[in-house]
Amino acid sequence: MIEVYGTSMGLTLEARRFLKQMEQLKRLALNAEILAVRVTDGGEVFQTLAREIGRMASHASQVIRALHGHSVEVAAKAVRSAALARACEKYQLAVARGTTGATLSLVEARRDAVGSALIADIRVIAEALQKADTRLLDLARLNVELPMVATLLNIEANRDASSDPALTSAAKSLVALKTELATLLERIQAKSHQTLCLLAGIA
Amino acid sequence: MRKKTLHQAAGLTWTMFARDPQRSSQVIDTNEYLIIAPDNVVMMDPGGTEIFPPVVAAVSEVIAVDRVKTFVCSHQDPDIMSSLPLWMGLCPGARVLMPWLWTGFVAHFGHEYAARFVPVPDEGTTIPLGGGLKDLVLVPAHYCHSSGNFSLYDPNARILFTGDIGAALLPEGSEELVVADFASHVKYMEGFHRRWMPSNEAKNQWVARVRKLDVKTLCPQHGAVMEGPDVARFLDWLEGLQVGGALEAGRAAGASRR
Numbered sequence: 001m002i003e004v005y006g007t008s009m010g011l012t013l014e015a016r017r018f019l020k021q022m023e024q025l026k027r028l029a030l031n032a033e034i035l036a037v038r039v040t041d042g043g044e045v046f047q048t049l050a051r052e053i054g055r056m057a058s059h060a061s062q063v064i065r066a067l068h069g070h071s072v073e074v075a076a077k078a079v080r081s082a083a084l085a086r087a088c089e090k091y092q093l094a095v096a097r098g099t100t101g102a103t104l105s106l107v108e109a110r111r112d113a114v115g116s117a118l119i120a121d122i123r124v125i126a127e128a129l130q131k132a133d134t135r136l137l138d139l140a141r142l143n144v145e146l147p148m149v150a151t152l153l154n155i156e157a158n159r160d161a162s163s164d165p166a167l168t169s170a171a172k173s174l175v176a177l178k179t180e181l182a183t184l185l186e187r188i189q190a191k192s193h194q195t196l197c198l199l200a201g202i203a
Numbered sequence: 204m205r206k207k208t209l210h211q212a213a214g215l216t217w218t219m220f221a222r223d224p225q226r227s228s229q230v231i232d233t234n235e236y237l238i239i240a241p242d243n244v245v246m247m248d249p250g251g252t253e254i255f256p257p258v259v260a261a262v263s264e265v266i267a268v269d270r271v272k273t274f275v276c277s278h279q280d281p282d283i284m285s286s287l288p289l290w291m292g293l294c295p296g297a298r299v300l301m302p303w304l305w306t307g308f309v310a311h312f313g314h315e316y317a318a319r320f321v322p323v324p325d326e327g328t329t330i331p332l333g334g335g336l337k338d339l340v341l342v343p344a345h346y347c348h349s350s351g352n353f354s355l356y357d358p359n360a361r362i363l364f365t366g367d368i369g370a371a372l373l374p375e376g377s378e379e380l381v382v383a384d385f386a387s388h389v390k391y392m393e394g395f396h397r398r399w400m401p402s403n404e405a406k407n408q409w410v411a412r413v414r415k416l417d418v419k420t421l422c423p424q425h426g427a428v429m430e431g432p433d434v435a436r437f438l439d440w441l442e443g444l445q446v447g448g449a450l451e452a453g454r455a456a457g458a459s460r461r
Binding site: 099 | 256262263267288292
């Protein structure tokens with residue numbers, strides 16, 4: 001459970017980093033879209049591609065925000081579960097060590113109550129991770145689509161390089177950012193999978 | 204776990220729990236004390252999480268644990284009270300007396316029970332026992348070794364629970380619950396007191412305070428109980444002891460660097 005907490009917290013940190021990058025991507029995409037208006041030949045294509053990147057960035061932010069939320073929930077429950085599991089173990093050991101009389105039923109009742117709370121927490125963690133798994137599919141799609149559109153945008157910008165250097169520069173910035181984003185997305189996916197595997201191991 | 208009745212008269216019983224044979228050698232040995240009185244059941248320093256199972260099992264042989272109304276934590280160390288949340292789960296009506304200094308710290312072991320903490324002011328307080336018995340008295344023992352620390356005096360049984368004062372680190376496997384030979388016992392106490400007690404002034408204030416009490420039995424949280432003439436022997440020994448050992452080491456290290 002402590003490992004689940006660790007990977008979940010790692011995921012939330014990556015997600016925060018990603019969200020920051022997304023804000024930058026959205027700004028760059030908007031800038032490129034505005035610049036494209038000035039281009040007479042082929043400007044509409046560039047504008048459409050830039051708008052598409054902006055849309056994808058917004059979608060990616062939503063997905064990551066949801067993933068961040070799930071990870072925070074998983075991390076909190078993982079810490080609580082570890083404490084509950086420890087308490088459950090100690091009550092069980094008290095029974096095994098020969099607790100007797102009226103105290104025995106007290107200890108057993110407490111052990112069962114703590115055990116039930118633990119099971120409920122593990123269920124919540126499993127549900128949160130299932131939701132996160134669905135989000136991962138979205139992320140995988142974005143991880144393919146976003147670099148593709150950024151590359152197309154770059155090609156389009158180079159075609160119009162002579163007409164507007166500012167547009168080429170904007171396209172270059174977007175392409176540079178896409179590599180960084182792809183790495184971040186891969187790290188987020190890896191952390192999510194790691195958390196899922198850990199929980200599968202516990203279950 | 205071994206248990207020993209230290210006092211039994213007029214509806215008042217003191218029981219000591221100690222020396223769990225299955226205790227991990229990584230975990231310091233501790234003594235727990237249960238006081239059963241007509242209107243109150245008091246548990247002194249319930250112990251750490253690691254020894255909770257044997258302590259509960261041993262206490263259950265004496266009393267149903269949900270009859271414990273009062274837990275007292277002499278100070279904040281985990282070996283004396285990290286099991287508190289587990290006990291709170293079994294004793295829904297119990298309150299916990301502890302030095303006011305530590306309530307916010309002890310809450311880190313389980314804040315959900317903090318509403319049942321009773322902060323004890325520096326000057327101490329009394330704990331009623333009922334049945335015409337005199338109240339227990341929490342005697343200030345600050346800076347011995349913790350900066351917020353109490354001993355507990357029972358004027359009925361003439362027992363003084365001293366917490367870490369009088370503690371001894373006995374050899375592994377030692378069965379001695381009551382000191383048989385004070386002179387040979389000193390070596391188990393000396394290192395502990397020199398290093399864990401920070402202030403000679405605080406230690407001597409405590410000795411002076413205890414000399415005014417009528418003490419028959421002295422119950423530390425580690426090691427063995429001292430009875431009869433050994434109580435005065437211990438007070439004399441402690442008064443003459445120089446404590447704050449790490450300060451000496453620090454001074455020596457400073458001198459060697461010059």
